[in-house]
Amino acid sequence: MRSKRRIVFLDRDGVINKNPVYRGYIKNRSEFKFMPGSRMAIRMLNEAEFRVIIISNQTGVGKGLYSKEDLKNITEKMLKGLQRSKAKLDKICYCIHHPDAGCLCRKPKTGMFKKAVGKVKFDHKNSFFVGDTERDTLAGHSFGVKAIAVLSGYNKRKDIKKWEVQPDFIAKDLLAAVKRIILQVKV
Ligand SMILES: [Mg+2]
Numbered sequence: 678m679r680s681k682r683r684i685v686f687l688d689r690d691g692v693i694n695k696n697p698v699y700r701g702y703i704k705n706r707s708e709f710k711f712m713p714g715s716r717m718a719i720r721m722l723n724e725a726e727f728r729v730i731i732i733s734n735q736t737g738v739g740k741g742l743y744s745k746e747d748l749k750n751i752t753e754k755m756l757k758g759l760q761r762s763k764a765k766l767d768k769i770c771y772c773i774h775h776p777d778a779g780c781l782c783r784k785p786k787t788g789m790f791k792k793a794v795g796k797v798k799f800d801h802k803n804s805f806f807v808g809d810t811e812r813d814t815l816a817g818h819s820f821g822v823k824a825i826a827v828l829s830g831y832n833k834r835k836d837i838k839k840w841e842v843q844p845d846f847i848a849k850d851l852l853a854a855v856k857r858i859i860l861q862v863k864v
Pocket residue numbers: 688689690691692808809810830
């Protein structure tokens with residue numbers, strides 16, 4: 678039996694669901710649309726006994742563009758959709774603060790990761806953060822897990838090549854990332 682748990686942290690927008698317009702926000706439940714294959718990918722992670730935790734900046738709340746209640750409704754829609762696909766999340770963490778608030782949770786800071794994990798020991802080497810931005814890659818590396826960049830969000834391969842921090846690997850989307858994760862950790 679494995680002694681330490683493995684965790685896959687997921688960014689939400691651009692990974693699980695389609696991104697809003699550039700620099701925009703998912704402001705209500707009707708704007709939340711699953712990415713093809715993302716629910717199946719999460720189910721595969723469940724079956725492979727990874728913990729699955731969402732780590733998402735939702736700054737639009739702090740900016741007053743949508744409310745906590747809207748965010749709750751969006752989350753409910755996501756959870757219902759996942760449930761229908763027999764996929765489950767172990768935790769969802771949002772940073773809802775304004776960028777100027779100086780909080781410790783807004784990615785690329787690692788406050789949300791630390792809070793999500795608590796004092797539980799986990800297998801850093803076989804844990805991952807899947808995101809679509811340079812900020813996500815930076816956050817993953819700052820927290821000491823492998824960073825995977827997906828091409829289903831704002832960045833294409835040529836954009837990623839210009840990042841100062843490089844992901845451990847690039848995948849087409851969450852499903853492709855998860856297939857590779859599962860192959861990689863299977864010993
Ligand atoms: Mg994103």
